[in-house]
Amino acid sequence: PATVVAGERGEAFAPSNIALCKYWGKRDRELNLPINASLSVSLAHLGSHTIVTESDTGADRVVLNGIEQSTDSKFARKVVEFVSLFRGDLQQPVLVSTENNIPTAAGLASSASGFAALMLALNQFYNLNLTDIELSACARMGSGSASRSIFTGFVEWQMGHRDDGMDSHAIVLDKPWPDLRIGLVKVTTAEKKVDSRAGMQRTVESAHLYQSWPLQAAADLEKLHLAIGQQDFMLLGETAEQNALSMHATMIASWPPLLYWQPESVAAMHKVWDLRAQGLQVYFTMDAGPNIKLLFQQQDEAALLEAFPELEVVAPFSS
Ligand code: 2P0
Numbered sequence: 001p002a003t004v005v006a007g008e009r010g011e012a013f014a015p016s017n018i019a020l021c022k023y024w025g026k027r028d029r030e031l032n033l034p035i036n037a038s039l040s041v042s043l044a045h046l047g048s049h050t051i052v053t054e055s056d057t058g059a060d061r062v063v064l065n066g067i068e069q070s071t072d073s074k075f076a077r078k079v080v081e082f083v084s085l086f087r088g089d090l091q092q093p094v095l096v097s098t099e100n101n102i103p104t105a106a107g108l109a110s111s112a113s114g115f116a117a118l119m120l121a122l123n124q125f126y127n128l129n130l131t132d133i134e135l136s137a138c139a140r141m142g143s144g145s146a147s148r149s150i151f152t153g154f155v156e157w158q159m160g161h162r163d164d165g166m167d168s169h170a171i172v173l174d175k176p177w178p179d180l181r182i183g184l185v186k187v188t189t190a191e192k193k194v195d196s197r198a199g200m201q202r203t204v205e206s207a208h209l210y211q212s213w214p215l216q217a218a219a220d221l222e223k224l225h226l227a228i229g230q231q232d233f234m235l236l237g238e239t240a241e242q243n244a245l246s247m248h249a250t251m252i253a254s255w256p257p258l259l260y261w262q263p264e265s266v267a268a269m270h271k272v273w274d275l276r277a278q279g280l281q282v283y284f285t286m287d288a289g290p291n292i293k294l295l296f297q298q299q300d301e302a303a304l305l306e307a308f309p310e311l312e313v314v315a316p317f318s319s
Pocket of ligand 1: 146
């Protein structure tokens with residue numbers, strides 16, 4: 001935009017999300033256009049709360065969880081670069097303050113909720129009056145998965161086909177599933193050596209196995225729609241678990257190899273498979289890190305808390 005009028009304050013919350021059909025691979029790295037569509041469920045109250053105001057120091061400022069970030073840190077540069085997409089001719093510096101309430105122990109990425117909350121706050125601050133669909137497409141430019149965090153509940157990020165990316169945005173499925181639970185299992189909080197952005201690029205460029213990924217993802221997306229439509233938990237869990245492991249298979253087949261698992265991750269997978277063999281309906285999914293996220297239903301919460309004492313349980317559809 002060329003003419004932008006800043007208000008006094010923009011403020012918004014956006015939830016984190018867990019993909020059941022993963023986003024892995026870009027067809028355009030500038031715009032974060034994905035090679036495949038993905039589908040996620042949002043994490044209710046866990047996410048990012050962001051406030052945008054005028055900066056009083058004459059320079060852009062970025063504060064994260066109350067701590068001022070150095071202007072040349074990777075985080076502050078990404079935030080300021082994103083703000084600059086929307087400030088038009090306005091030179092006025094801004095203060096962006098974000099609080100993440102995602103337990104760091106769960107090792108969840110905060111870029112999805114972070115860029116979604118920032119986009120929502122900028123929409124208010126600069127009076128952009130964007131629709132939800134436009135907000136989703138814009139948030140995507142900060143981080144692909146942020147396109148999904150504009151909405152709550154089950155959300156599909158449609159890959160789109162246009163070169164300008166304006167048809168690559170999320171939509172909400174509006175299919176509440178009150179009994180669904182997500183369990184966050186902490187394996188380690190150590191920072192990963194290869195972030196998702198670099199990891200997916202390496203996979204696309206070096207893994208022949210990646211050729212099969214778009215087919216796997218398309219088939220899984222269809223199964224997930226079916227599972228959500230019929231509240232078929234077994235189909236949902238099986239599809240999500242196989243999708244996550246298929247994505248990891250493409251990472252492992254990259255060069256240099258990309259294995260985000262730690263011994264504790266593998267131990268947790270075996271535990272899930274053992275519990276399932278004993279009749280408990282529990283499945284897992286994993287992202288570009290060592291931590292495991294469980295999928296189960298409310299009726300099994302007590303049994304899972306016994307098996308995983310430090311489990312953080314999220315009810316995506318309870319108010
Ligand atoms: C997902 N991940 O669908 C997948 C699964 C990680 C593994 O979206 O480069 O931080 O900013 O677009 O969004 C993490 O990737 O990557 C992610 P960029 P992003 O949740």
